[in-house]
Amino acid sequence: MIISMQKPLEEILESLAGETNVYIVGCGECATVTQTGGEEQVAEMKARLEEAGKKVVATDVAHAACHELDMKRIFRQNKDAATAADAFLVLSCGAGAQSVREGTSKHVVPGTNSLFVGNVKRQMVFEEKCSLCGECLLDEYGTICPVTRCAKGILNGPCGGTNNGKCEVDSEKDCAWVLIYNQLKSEEKLDKFMTIHGPKRWNAVQRPGRIDGRAADEEKGAA
């Protein structure tokens, strides 16, 4: 799940300066769970923008704002509003905002900051556990990711900053290496801890990432 946080209203209004007609887009997936761009937040934003003198020409909560074809379809269906809009305000992640970018040539304003790929611990509590590094090493580390959960992302054990099992960068966070040690010990796999890991292959995925799976699907279809 992509964890996002709404930008302050002042920043949004500054981005929309000189523009009256606003089309608000939300997202039915991540931004709904994080309460940054679900139905409720889109309605709230509409009220706040109107209070600030804007005219909201339409609101839409896309099933998933990152789906570009869906986004284009939504704008075709709401052609009049999309034409009337001076700007689109997107209450979704940065992927969602750029999906809107593909659907209009007008000003697109991101209404949130995208923070991380997060696990949902409980309602409105999110933790980053995976950073989409392109080459999963979890099995080496008791399925506790040092790349993500160690503030330094180091691969061969704790730094000197472990503090009573917590991280010196943030005493609220567990030292990932203590978690990894305890997990591997409980599995009787401390030999894995002793493996010297080389540096990560940071280009396991060339950024920006792009996968075209169609050829593979066609091959499967032919077989």
Next chain:
Amino acid sequence: MSKYREACASGKFVVSGEIGPPKGTDVEAMVHHIDLLKDLVDGLNVTDNQSAVMRLGSMAVSHEIVTRGGDAIYQVTCRDRNRLAIQNDLLSAHFLGIRNVLALTGDHVSVGDHKDAKEVYDFESVQLIQAIKRMNEGFDWAGNELQGATDFFIGAVVTPESDPIEPQKLKFEKKVAAGAQFFQTQAVYDMDNFQRFMEYARGVTEGKDVKIMAGLVVLTSVGMAKYMNKFVPGVFVPDDLLEEMASVPKEEALHKGMEICARHIRFCRDNKVCDGVHIMAIGKEEIVPDILRMAEII
């Protein structure tokens, strides 16, 4: 062979100090400290953007020490440079006559003065040790042959008071396996704890030529000692030392701290606890000669 390496090889009790490069171009005090200490100790560490605070570089200062006839222990952290930059720096340092390297992961940028910087950690300490070893063998990290191998004496750090200690011990073992030839510890104050750690460490390094130096940070006041206990991970100042520091008037606290440091040096040397000491006076390098005299090193 570098002087520091020679001292380590000789079997004598090895002593090093530390130079913290300034933030800016005024090097007068630093150069004074170098000249004051270079002939009294076997080597001088030069910190690399210590505590993630941007300063004059460790390579330039290490070179200055070597030029002035001392020996430098060039600290390299992995925080600010990727693997290309680090290997490039190592070749440059070698070109400048620097032969001892202390490989560190490096404090996180969030504790420093450029908190929004992107931290790198492409290598970390264990990998950096491996990389230096490969360069000594004539190859870069990617496996390309170097036109001339390096000849570095490879150092690392360990935190004997880390809490919990078990993962830290395993990392120490990995650093030994990766090729570390000498260690300087994080500051230690509890000599009983340190002796126990050294018994363990000697077991790990048995049959290997690995030297271990106790890291000694001079206490300057009881407040500083309490601060270290509270805020510096992996540092533990025991109650009896806190009481000892508190037992003297404020103006005598520094002298008391020097006495304690000298006592710990003698303890380590006379009981053959470790192979030497690394003395950190953190900006008060002018007191180091007196500590060395008090410890009968000079």
